[in-house]
Amino acid sequence: MTQRRFSVGDRVTVRDATSLFHTRTQRYARGRTGVVTEYRPEWVIPEDEAWGRDEDGRHEPFYVVRFRQTDLWPDYTGFDVDTLETECSERWLEPEMVGTK
Amino acid sequence: MTDTSTDHLLTGILSPQTRRQDRSLPDLDRTPDPWESSMQATCECLSWRGALDNLERRHAEDRLGETVYVDYPVQARSALVVTHLLMEQGILDEQELRSKMAQVRARLEDV
Amino acid sequence: MTYTEHEHIEGPTEVSEFEVLERAVRELAIEHGLFSAEDHRRFTEWAEARTPAKGSQLVAKAWLDPAFKQQLLSNGTEASKAVGVDWLDPTGKGTPSDYTYFYVLENTPKVHNVIVCTLCSCYPRPVLGMSPDWYRTPNYRRRLVRRPREVLAEFGLHLPSDVEVRVHDSNQKSRFMVMPMRPEGTEGWSEEQLASIVTRDTMIGVALPNPEWTATNPPNAKTGARR
Numbered sequence: 001m002t003q004r005r006f007s008v009g010d011r012v013t014v015r016d017a018t019s020l021f022h023t024r025t026q027r028y029a030r031g032r033t034g035v036v037t038e039y040r041p042e043w044v045i046p047e048d049e050a051w052g053r054d055e056d057g058r059h060e061p062f063y064v065v066r067f068r069q070t071d072l073w074p075d076y077t078g079f080d081v082d083t084l085e086t087e088c089s090e091r092w093l094e095p096e097m098v099g100t101k
Numbered sequence: 102m103t104d105t106s107t108d109h110l111l112t113g114i115l116s117p118q119t120r121r122q123d124r125s126l127p128d129l130d131r132t133p134d135p136w137e138s139s140m141q142a143t144c145e146c147l148s149w150r151g152a153l154d155n156l157e158r159r160h161a162e163d164r165l166g167e168t169v170y171v172d173y174p175v176q177a178r179s180a181l182v183v184t185h186l187l188m189e190q191g192i193l194d195e196q197e198l199r200s201k202m203a204q205v206r207a208r209l210e211d212v
Numbered sequence: 213m214t215y216t217e218h219e220h221i222e223g224p225t226e227v228s229e230f231e232v233l234e235r236a237v238r239e240l241a242i243e244h245g246l247f248s249a250e251d252h253r254r255f256t257e258w259a260e261a262r263t264p265a266k267g268s269q270l271v272a273k274a275w276l277d278p279a280f281k282q283q284l285l286s287n288g289t290e291a292s293k294a295v296g297v298d299w300l301d302p303t304g305k306g307t308p309s310d311y312t313y314f315y316v317l318e319n320t321p322k323v324h325n326v327i328v329c330t331l332c333s334c335y336p337r338p339v340l341g342m343s344p345d346w347y348r349t350p351n352y353r354r355r356l357v358r359r360p361r362e363v364l365a366e367f368g369l370h371l372p373s374d375v376e377v378r379v380h381d382s383n384q385k386s387r388f389m390v391m392p393m394r395p396e397g398t399e400g401w402s403e404e405q406l407a408s409i410v411t412r413d414t415m416i417g418v419a420l421p422n423p424e425w426t427a428t429n430p431p432n433a434k435t436g437a438r439r
Contacts, residue, residue, distance in 0.1 A: 081376040087384040142255035146247035159332035201236040
């Protein structure tokens with residue numbers, strides 16, 4: 001069991017890395033800031049799983065991150081209360097970076 | 102990235118009647134044909150056994166479904182794209198696909 | 213070679229080209245050892261046995277039994293066993309596209325949940341069966357994350373501005389299902405009656421249950437009354 005880097009309630013920014021490898025971090029979330037709302041188990045990261053390394057791939061804690069829709073889309077047409085949740089592996093998250101949305 | 106010879110092959114190998122008549126009308130009340138669930142199972146087996154990852158296939162379905170196979174019904178995308186990818190990877194070749202399709206057709210129409 | 217044969221065949225006995233293609237590719241894949249005929253049979257059998265009925269049953273049970281509701285919300289994978297759904301079927305570790313972490317999202321007067329998978333089309337098949345065609349279209353997958361209220365309105369669902377629309381983009385190993393709120397007018401209903409109005413779309417989050425609408429009745433004058 002590795003030590004989790006983030007706790008529920010932490011504000012986190014999704015890394016804006018361009019991945020050459022198989023990843024499941026959506027482009028629209030990169031560079032955006034949200035709040036950790038839940039923990040997920042430690043899973044094999046998709047970057048390794050895609051190569052068939054189900055058993056020996058790197059395991060990492062995952063988190064549910066909630067974003068305000070208005071932070072994701074500058075031209076959001078809904079209301080301010082609206083949100084979006086998705087899951088991120090720890091390597092994709094950084095403590096909130098000032099100056100990001 | 103698409104292989105032009107593969108594109109040509111699949112669009113040429115299927116009946117022109119299989120193309121959509123009117124792209125603006127989605128078939129909301131359509132009941133899936135039995136072969137569709139069988140195709141889904143094929144996709145799952147390919148992913149399970151490591152031959153073709155589901156996510157990779159989905160991406161290809163989006164990409165090719167909106168371009169090369171835009172004239173075909175949405176529900177046929179998996180069949181078209183799986184065939185396309187297996188040929189692109191060199192696992193299947195044109196000749197064996199043609200002869201297998203002829204064989205299957207003959208078998209189905211024999212009854 | 214271009215297509216020549218079979219243009220004369222018409223009517224319901226026509227063999228579809230896609231059916232021929234599906235069969236040909238499957239047989240070739242088996243001949244090349246990519247998977248076995250038995251693998252395929254097992255998946256087909258398993259997938260065809262799935263319907264939204266299990267999901268409806270889970271929701272109806274939770275509406276009636278607060279303890280079960282708590283269990284369903286805290287451990288969906290485990291709670292599914294109460295209606296005979298084992299997320300590890302049929303391969304012992306779930307199917308490659310149906311992972312085994314199942315989370316139920318509770319709607320409240322202030323939060324409305326809706327599910328999507330923008331990267332592919334992940335769907336909680338063990339409890340909801342095969343996904344609807346529209347769920348797999350780029351239209352739904354691209355637009356639901358970006359313009360959820362517009363997409364919901366296209367389904368006829370309009371939510372007030374103080375209700376948070378919470379989109380769940382299923383991008384990793386979790387699968388989600390929405391637990392709608394029990395509507396008024398269902399007081400004293402049995403589990404079976406309740407389950408009948410928890411339709412597939414209400415568990416995806418593009419509709420709300422209505423005591424007058426069930427999945428099996430066609431939308432006609434009798435069942436389509438506006439409330």
